[in-house]
Each structure stands twice: as structure tokens, then as C-alpha cells.
Amino acid sequence: MRAAARADATVASLHLKKEKKGGFYFLRRDWQLYALLLIPLTFVLIFKYAPMSGLMLAFKDYKVARGFWGSEWVGFEVFQQLFAKSDFGRAVRNTLMLNTLDLMFSFTMPIVLALLLNEIKGVVFKRVNQTLLYLPHFLSWVIIGAIAYQLLGEGSGMINNVIEQLGGNRIPFLQNDTNWLFSYIAIGVWQSMGWGTIIYLAAISGINPELYEAATVDGAGRLRKMWNVTLPSIRVTIVTLLILSLGHVMGGSFERVFALANKATTEYTTTIPVLVYRWGIEGGNFSRATALGLFQAIIGLILVLLADRIAKKLGEDGLI
Amino acid sequence: MVEKKEKLGIFQILNYSGFALFTLLCIFPFYYLFINTISNNDLSSRGLVLFYPIDVHFTNYMDVFKLPGLGLAAFVSLSRTVIGTALTVFASAFLGYLFTKNEMWGRKFWYRFLMISMYFNAGLIPWYLTMLNLGLVNNFLAYILPAIVSPFFIILVKTFIEATPISLQESAQIDGAGYVVIFAKIILPLSMPILATIAIFAAVGQWNSFTDTLFLVTDQKLFSLQFILYRYMNEATSLAQLMKQMSGSANMDLANMATPTSIRTTVSMVVVTPILLVYPFFQRFFVKGIMIGAVKG
Numbered sequence: 001m002r003a004a005a006r007a008d009a010t011v012a013s014l015h016l017k018k019e020k021k022g023g024f025y026f027l028r029r030d031w032q033l034y035a036l037l038l039i040p041l042t043f044v045l046i047f048k049y050a051p052m053s054g055l056m057l058a059f060k061d062y063k064v065a066r067g068f069w070g071s072e073w074v075g076f077e078v079f080q081q082l083f084a085k086s087d088f089g090r091a092v093r094n095t096l097m098l099n100t101l102d103l104m105f106s107f108t109m110p111i112v113l114a115l116l117l118n119e120i121k122g123v124v125f126k127r128v129n130q131t132l133l134y135l136p137h138f139l140s141w142v143i144i145g146a147i148a149y150q151l152l153g154e155g156s157g158m159i160n161n162v163i164e165q166l167g168g169n170r171i172p173f174l175q176n177d178t179n180w181l182f183s184y185i186a187i188g189v190w191q192s193m194g195w196g197t198i199i200y201l202a203a204i205s206g207i208n209p210e211l212y213e214a215a216t217v218d219g220a221g222r223l224r225k226m227w228n229v230t231l232p233s234i235r236v237t238i239v240t241l242l243i244l245s246l247g248h249v250m251g252g253s254f255e256r257v258f259a260l261a262n263k264a265t266t267e268y269t270t271t272i273p274v275l276v277y278r279w280g281i282e283g284g285n286f287s288r289a290t291a292l293g294l295f296q297a298i299i300g301l302i303l304v305l306l307a308d309r310i311a312k313k314l315g316e317d318g319l320i
Numbered sequence: 321m322v323e324k325k326e327k328l329g330i331f332q333i334l335n336y337s338g339f340a341l342f343t344l345l346c347i348f349p350f351y352y353l354f355i356n357t358i359s360n361n362d363l364s365s366r367g368l369v370l371f372y373p374i375d376v377h378f379t380n381y382m383d384v385f386k387l388p389g390l391g392l393a394a395f396v397s398l399s400r401t402v403i404g405t406a407l408t409v410f411a412s413a414f415l416g417y418l419f420t421k422n423e424m425w426g427r428k429f430w431y432r433f434l435m436i437s438m439y440f441n442a443g444l445i446p447w448y449l450t451m452l453n454l455g456l457v458n459n460f461l462a463y464i465l466p467a468i469v470s471p472f473f474i475i476l477v478k479t480f481i482e483a484t485p486i487s488l489q490e491s492a493q494i495d496g497a498g499y500v501v502i503f504a505k506i507i508l509p510l511s512m513p514i515l516a517t518i519a520i521f522a523a524v525g526q527w528n529s530f531t532d533t534l535f536l537v538t539d540q541k542l543f544s545l546q547f548i549l550y551r552y553m554n555e556a557t558s559l560a561q562l563m564k565q566m567s568g569s570a571n572m573d574l575a576n577m578a579t580p581t582s583i584r585t586t587v588s589m590v591v592v593t594p595i596l597l598v599y600p601f602f603q604r605f606f607v608k609g610i611m612i613g614a615v616k617g
Contacts, residue, residue, distance in 0.1 A: 033499055034425065037418060040411055040469045041430060046454070047447075047466045048437035054446025068449075113342075116335055125336065131603050132343045138595055140528035142546045146553050146588040147349045150356075156581055158352055161367035190345065222331060254444075255531055259550065273444075280445040281535055293443030 058291035064284075078291045087275060088292070095271040095296075098184065098257070099249040106188050107245060110196025111238060115226050117197060118204050133194025145259035148187055149174065174260070177267040184260055184268075199241070203234040239316045247304040250296050272296045350596060356585045357381070365581040379576050380586040389540055389548055390587070397545040400463040401526040408522040409515055411468050416477025417507050421499075438471040444535070451536055458539040462532060467525070473518045480514040481507060513605065520602040527594060549591045552583060 058078055060071045082088055113133075120126045136144070151158045152173035160170040173183050207230065215225045254273035261269035270278075272292060280289025311317075356364045360375035368374070385391050418424060419431055441447070456462040488510070492502050508515075533547040 030499060033418070036414070037430070040415055041433065043465065043469045044434055044437050047450070047469075048441065051442035051446040051450040052440075054449050055442055057446065057449075116338070119332075119335055120339065122336075125339075129339045129343050131600075132346050134603065135346055135599060138524050138528075138599065139592065140530055140546055142530045142550045142553075143528075143588060143592050146549055146584065146591075147353065149553065150353065150581075150585060150588070151349055156365065156367050158367070158370060162370060164367075193342075194346070258534075259530075276444050277535075281448060286445050286449065290443065290445040293445060297443060 055290060055294055057287050058294045060287060062287040078287045079295070082288055082291050082295070087270060091270050091272045091275040091292075094268050095250060095252060095273075098181075098268065098271060099252045101181070101185050102188055102252070103245060103249065105185055106192050106196075107242065109189050109193040111200055111234075113193055114197040114200035114204060114234075115230060117201065118230065119222065119226075130194070130197070133197070135194070136191045137195035139191070141253070141255040141259040144187060144191060148183070148260060149262075152183060172264075174262060175264045177265050180260075180265040181268050184257075187260065188256065199237060200234055203237040204230060207233045236317055239311055243304060243307045243311060246307040247300045249303055250299040350592065353585050353589050353592070357582070357589050361576055361579050361582045364585070365579040377576055380578070380582050381590070383578050384583060384586045384590060387552075387583070387587075389543060390545075390590075392541060393543050393545045393548040394590070396460075396542060397527060400460070400529075400544065401523050404464045404467055404526045405519055405523040407464060407468050408470060408473065409519050412470060412473035412477050412518055413508060413511065413515055414503065415469070416474045416511075417481055417503050418499075419474065419478045420481045434469075434471050434474065448535055457536050458542060459536075460542055462536050463526070463529070463544075467522070470522075473522070476514055476518060477511060480511050484510055516602075517605045520598075520605055524595065545591050549587050552587050 054068075057068075057071075059073060059075060061074045061078070062068070062071045066072075117126065117130070120129070149157070152160075154160060154170055154172040154175045157173070159173070164170055171179070173179050211229050211233070212225055215229050220228065251273060252271060254271075254277060257269055257271050257274055258277075261274075273296075276289045276293050276296075279285045279292065283289075352370075355371075355373040356369050357380050358376050358378060359369040359373045360377075361380070363369055363374055385394075415434075419427065421427065424430075451457055451462060451466075456465070488506055489502055492506055497505065528546060529544065530546040530550065533542070533544045534550075537543065537547075
């Protein structure tokens with residue numbers, strides 16, 4: 001007991017000493033600087049932290065006339081209503097389906113591309129390729145949507161014009177539910193495949209060249225080296241990115257679905273972020289939309305933590 | 321031995337041609353859009369312009385700027401890009417510099433305060449209500465203010481400055497320079513490469529931003545170019561009729577008259593051109609920038 005108190009006192013005095021040398025002395029000397037720091041930190045407080053209090057709406061029956069504080073607390077009633085909605089089930093199904101498919105293709109494609117790019121020895125060819133492959137990443141989904149409809153549209157899309165001139169029938173790439181799903185995934189792969197390679201290429205460039213030399217001495221061919229040297233060396237990067245992207249399985253991009261959707265294909269375009277927008281901003285049902293958003297965030301967090309746990313069980317480093 | 325060489329050859333040929341194809345896939349859409357905007361509008365709308373332009377003309381670009389709201393939207397997008405980028409870059413540079421100072425009061429706390437906000441957000445509706453309460457619905461400042469302080473950019477600058485020799489700052493300090501002078505005279509010129517990277521990301525982000533207009537703006541005077549493009553994609557037919565009425569019977573030249581296709585392609589091109597134009601210059605910056613972020617963040 002006494003020892004603990006003494007230790008506390010020592011810590012406190014140490015702390016004070018440190019404080020005298022550092023903190024307050026500089027605080028007094030450079031108070032103008034800290035005043036300047038106050039502005040951006042206030043911004044963070046207002047735009048990032050203040051909205052968090054709004055999450056209370058998920059547990060209130062929000063009425064505009066009564067205001068935020070005047071609205072009644074209803075416990076989990078909003079969630080009960082939410083889970084009973086038929087749109088909710090559909091949105092969860094679509095969100096999981098779109099994002100799982102996206103994970104299968106958009107996540108693996110950059111790894112494959114990075115491995116193959118690494119095999120290209122022509123420096124100029126490689127650089128030109130990389131530069132152009134990164135380009136789609138810098139376009140907004142609205143632009144990509146506009147381009148997609150001009151190329152893949154049923155009525156006047158370029159691909160269909162070519163198919164017709166070759167004697168085939170026009171295919172509704174984007175105007176049929178199942179086809180839309182495939183187009184959505186393919187366009188996503190197109191947009192992200194180049195950009196995704198950057199981090200893997202960096203990881204690959206950090207591999208010890210002696211490993212390759214040893215493999216060559218052992219008689220390993222090109223594919224063998226890819227499989228037994230390159231892939232294991234970038235495994236940590238892959239696992240880390242995989243865990244992070246699992247958090248998006250329950251969410252995903254609002255813009256991507258919104259910009260690629262059209263009135264003819266509504267089966268798969270109701271995802272959770274879209275439903276939040278429709279219920280909240282279009283419909284004005286703030287409580288239910290907030291509850292849906294909160295549900296999405298919590299499931300996303302659980303998924304990341306779960307994936308992290310599993311990765312650790314499997315002997316990987318994990319995130320946390 | 322001979323067999324092995326043969327195998328390598330086939331692999332390389334496949335690999336090279338595969339990448340050539342991928343690259344083509346990434347640029348052909350823009351080429352296709354472009355040739356359709358400068359070709360005979362009648363042929364273009366019938367889907368006959370596929371691989372090369374026919375009857376080149378540039379009237380489409382004059383015509384789309386007669387569309388209601390397009391000129392103003394271009395001005396709004398340009399303003400938010402310039403103002404937003406300048407403020408974001410300055411704030412990121414200054415904060416990134418401050419956070420390298422160990423003697424800063426409560427540095428760790430403030431830094432965490434900033435970083436946590438990167439991983440947690442309250443979601444769309446609470447954010448929307450906050451913006452509503454702050455009077456930022458239907459307000460140009462909604463495009464600028466929330467983007468000024470960006471934790472990711474601040475990490476980039478901080479990491480970059482920490483990698484530069486501290487002796488430069490120390491010698492300036494001995495000469496009596498304060499933090500502001502050191503920031504202006506030493507840090508700013510020194511960190512130009514990373515600031516260029518940030519400027520690019522911020523500018524592209526501002527130019528491409530669509531959802532903030534969708535969520536927060538109903539006033540037509542504040543529509544961004546992206547938002548206008550989205551609307552035109554869905555109502556180009558009625559716009560083409562409007563254009564026909566506007567030009568009246570004076571311009572009966574069928575070949576160059578505005579069609580839904582010409583409006584869609586030309587507006588898309590107007591929105592995408594700035595990115596395509598600056599892309600070749602900025603691409604050398606961003607890979608380096610993103611790697612600095614990846615190492616730390």
C-alpha cells in the first residue's frame with residue numbers, strides 16, 4: 001500500500017518535471033501557434049465527432065417538429081421495425097452478394113496482375129502499362145457510369161453495335177438483372193485492378209533477390225518461383241488487406257451502385273447504403289435510416305475483428 | 321534447355337499481349353467517347369462511329385455550354401477544386417509540421433484525436449443532420465469546410481518531414497527563427513513533392529465529388545459538374561428536344577444537330593477532360609505519395 005503510494009508520488013513528480021520542461025513552458029511561449037491549432041481541431045470535432053451524438057436517433061422516435069432532444073426515447077423499437085421490413089432483408093442479401101463477389105474478383109485481380117507485371121522486364125512497356133492501368137482509379141463513378149452506358153447500353157451501346165454488325169443479337173448488359181450483376185463486378189474490376197497492384201508491387205520489390213537465386217539453383221521455373229517465393233513473401237500484405245476489406249462486405253460504395261443502377265434493374269441495386277439514402281434523405285425517416293447505418297457499422301466491425309481473430313488462429317500476424 | 325527457352329517465350333508473349341489488351345481496355349473508352357463527340361452526330365447516334373471519327377466538327381462543344389446550368393456547374397466545380405485544394409494542402413502542411421514537434425503540448429492526445437476520426441464515422445444521417453444544423457445545406461461552404469482537415473494527408477506530410485534532416489530546422493532555430501518562419505522558409509519548400517501529391521489527391525477528390533451535391537444541395541446554382549452529368553445521363557432525350565427548340569429552324573443541318581447521344585458523350589467528355597489532361601503530369605507523384613502513406617498508416 002505504502003509502496004504503491006510512494007510509486008505514485010514518484011510518477012507524479014516525474015510527470016511534473018517533464019511538464020515543466022515540455023508542455024506548459026512551450027504552451028505559454030507559443031500560444032499563438034496553439035491558437036492556430038485550435039481551428040483545425042475544432043473542425044474535426046464538428047465534422048467528425050459531433051455527428052456521433054446523432055447515433056442516438058436510432059433509439060428515438062425522431063419527429064422533426066419535436067427536434068432532436070424533444071423526440072421520444074423508444075429503446076430498440078426502431079430496430080424491431082427495421083428488421084421487419086422486407087426491403088431490409090433484400091438490402092442485406094444484395095449487399096452481401098455484391099460485396100462477396102467483388103471481394104472474389106476485385107480483390108484477387110490486383111494480386112494476379114502484380115505477379116504478372118513483376119515478370120515484365122521491359123522497363124518502358126512496364127511503366128506505360130502501369131500508368132494507364134492506374135487511370136480508371138481517378139475517375140468518379142458518375143463518369144464510369146456514363147461511359148458504361150455508352151459502351152454497354154442495349155439501345156446505342158458500342159459493343160452492341162459491333163455485335164449487331166457482326167450479325168448477332170443485342171445483349172442487355174446493364175438492362176437485365178443478372179447481366180447487370182456481372183457488369184457491375186466487371187466494371188469494378190476494371191476500375192480498381194491497376195491501382196490495387198501498387199501496394200503488392202512495393203511488397204514484391206522488397207523481397208530478397210537471394211531467394212530467387214536460391215530457387216533458380218534448385219531448378220525452379222518461372223511459375224514455381226511465383227508460387228513458392230513471391231506469393232509467400234507478400235502473404236502478410238495480402239492478409240492485412242483482406243482483413244481490412246472484410247469490413248466493407250456489409251457496406252460497400254453507395255456511389256458505385258447508385259451511378260450504375262437504372263430503372264429497369266432494381267433487383268440487386270437495393271443495398272444497405274442505398275437504402276439508408278432512400279429512407280433517410282429521400283424519405284425523411286431519419287431514425288430508421290440511422291438504425292440501418294448503425295447496424296451496418298456494427299456488423300462491419302464484428303467482421304473485421306472476427307477475420308483478425310481467425311487470421312491469428314491460422315498463424316498470421318493479424319491487424320491488432 | 322531448348323525446351324525451357326521455348327516455354328519462357330510463350331509465357332512472355334502471352335504476358336505482354338495480355339497487358340497490352342488490359343491497357344487498351346483502360347484507354348479505349350475515352351478514345352471512343354472522344355471520336356463520337358467530334359463525328360457526324362447523325363451517324364454517331366445511329367451507332368456507326370466505332371473506331372475512327374467521321375466528318376470531324378466541334379460544334380457539340382459549343383452547343384453543350386448552351387445547356388441550362390452547364391456553364392455555371394463548370395464554374396462551381398472549378399471553384400471548389402481550386403479553393404478546396406489550396407486550403408486542404410495548406411492545412412495539411414501546417415498540421416503535419418506541428419505534429420512533428422515533440423515539445424508540442426499534448427501532442428499524442430491531439431494526434432490520436434485526429435487519427436481516430438479516420439476510422440470511425442457516424443454514418444450518413446447523423447452527418448447530414450449535423451450539416452443541416454450548421455446551415456451547410458445548400459451552401460457552397462459544404463464543399464470546402466469538411467474536407468480541409470484530412471488525417472490521411474496529415475500523416476503523409478508528417479512522415480515526409482520526419483524523414484528530412486532535422487539539422488536544417490535546428491540551424492534555423494539557432495539563427496532565431498520561430499515555428500512560423502521555419503515552416504514558411506524551410507518546411508514548405510522542402511516538402512514540395514509530398515504537397516504536390518496531396519494537391520493531386522485533393523483536387524481529383526474535389527472534382528470527382530458527387531454525393532455531397534446529391535445529399536446536401538437542391539439549389540440549382542450550386543450543382544457540380546458531376547451532378548449535372550448524372551442528371552443529363554437520365555434525361556438527355558428531353559434536353560435534346562430543348563436544344564432543338566433553342567436553335568430553332570435556323571440550324572436544320574441534321575448532321576450536326578444535338579442528339580441525346582451527342583449530349584451524353586460531349587458532357588461526359590467535358591467532365592473527364594481535366595482529369596485526362598493533368599493525369600500524365602501528376603502520375604509520377606502519386607505512387608511515391610501512396611507508398612509513404614502505406615508504410616506508416
